[in-house]
Amino acid sequence: MNTHSRTALITGASRGLGLALARALAEEGWSLIINARHSDILQQIYSELSLKTRVTAVAGDILEPSHREALSIAAKASNGLDVIINNAGMLGPSPQPELLDYPLDTLLEVYEMNVVAQLGILQAVRPAIKPNAKIINVSSDAAVEAYPGWGGYGSSKAAFDHLSAVLQEENPDWSVYWVDPGDMRTDMHQAAFPGEDISDRPLPEASVPGFLALLNGNFENGRYQARAIEQPVPTD
Secondary structure (H helix, E strand, O other): OOOOOOEEEEOOOOOHHHHHHHHHHHHOOOEEEEEEOOHHHHHHHHHHHOOOOOEEEEEOOOOOHHHHHHHHHHHHHOOOEEEEEEOOOOOOOOOOOOHHHOOHHHHHHHHHHHHHHHHHHHHHHHHHEEEEEEEEEEOOHHHOOOOOOOHHHHHHHHHHHHHHHHHHHHOOOOEEEEEEOOOOOOHHHHHHOOOOOOOOOOOHHHOHHHHHHHHHOOOOOEEEEHHHOOOOOOOO
16 A cells, blocks of 8 residues: 555665665655765665655755754655654774774764764654654664674664663653664675675665564564564465
8 A cells, every 4th residue: 555644764775774674665655754975876766766655855964953954844844754763873993993992083973973863863853753653773783792893883872772762761652662683784784894705694674574563563662683573474
């Protein structure tokens, strides 16, 4: 059913998991607001997805307050948001340094992107968030597991997880999920392992069914591993 009755904002939608999610929601008939930094690539994605559903593409950097305001304007023009998927993020240096060698100015940038800007988006679009909306914040196993070399990125995602938990406590009408998509064959994952062959990692599409289950189902708030979410059994 291509009813365009539900609207989702997806950040970082020009590649990787964000693009896979945008394509899946377009197939389900969701109206989309998509974000990415590079306008030329985002325009290509817009041209593809707009053949299937209603799409608003807003190019820019979520670190910029003016861009977050542009997303808010787009959300209001779309008659509000049913879903926000905070997917855009920043890995940090490649290769990733150990904490005692981590440049502190870069660590601030990672936290600003992976924590502060994420909250900034929610604050900006708050007037357009519908009652009973669903918020999905993309996490990582590095948020809960201590991997050498992942202290910067992992601790930023751990902070984002806790922000998500408090957000739900303060907004009980919303469903808030913080979701680990698992290892994926993406540009960001390759940057985390420069020079290594990551072809054994699943493509982002392998994680999409778990996200769709959260969006279409009635799950408790909390942290999930996307590929461990039980899928609904098809009915005749």
